[in-house]
Amino acid sequence: RAKDLGRNAYQLYTPSMNARSFERLAMESSLRHALARGEFTLVYQGKVDLVSGRLSGVEALVRWRHPEMGLVSPAEFIPLAENMGLIGDIGAWVLKAACRQCKSWHDLGLPPVRIAVNVSALQFREGDVPAIVAEALRESGLPPNYLELELTESVLMQRVDEVAHVLRELRQMGVHISIDDFGTGYSSLSYLKRMPIDALKIDRSFVHDLLEDGHVADGEGAEIVSTIINLAHNLRLRAVAEGVETEEQADFLRAKGCDEIQGYLISRPVSGEDLVSLFDRNLLPPS
């Protein structure tokens, strides 16, 4: 892979680049048909309440099963789908599939959880998100307050009044909103205050930076995470940490009053069937 070769500028002109362009072209032409061929699937990662230790929500993450390339990560194909004008259709499929899955967990009689769905900035700006959400809720029968949309800070930065209006519309429907990868963008605090949002998800790079040599250390990393938790609480929002991999990180986050965590410590993203084993039991390691 060209991107694994390092950041040497000369590589822009090597044959590996041609190979990569070719790979990209091939990916583009198959992405155009992926939806119709049923190649997308969702996996689910639990969020855990740090006080109760119980499953508090689930995030849906899309995967593309390409017949030759295997599983393609959303980090690779979502930007491509945006460029190709396909993100609206893919995003609508994700919303519907996620709502249906969540409703079927409810129908199994499991303790009801909320499903979180990622919405890209472009999808939010160019699509009629409230209409698509309404359709997904109607079709699945999922009550609106069991749906949460994860938006990135970049959404909040453009056309602020329009965005606030759309978010209020979603809020009035009963849908929850969280800000994903918080801290990596440049959202202004005054905008944040004006937006009807429910939670800040601390980007996993900050959660990772809590660790020095594998242990939580007093330092800049800890300061940043504590500051975001306090910011969330001052704005009356929940603080959720993503990318939690170790017990020490979880202990630190709990001590700082973080509300929920998500990450490999609790579970990798799994199929809808496998997620069922996370319901109805304590998911936190004993502290």
Ligand code: C2E
């Ligand atoms: P995200 O929404 O911030 O999702 C979290 C990502 O971190 C996921 O990667 C997840 O698998 C990964 N992750 C979870 N726990 C850990 C951990 O403990 N350690 C580490 N190192 N990673 C962890 P994934 O599934 O590859 O998704 C990447 C990004 O792609 C997502 O970041 C989201 O921005 C985007 N994405 C995923 N699904 C969708 C979708 O349906 N629609 C849109 N528009 N974007 C999506």
Ligand code: MG
């Ligand atoms: Mg997310």
Ligand code: MG
């Ligand atoms: Mg995130």
Ligand code: MG
């Ligand atoms: Mg992230």
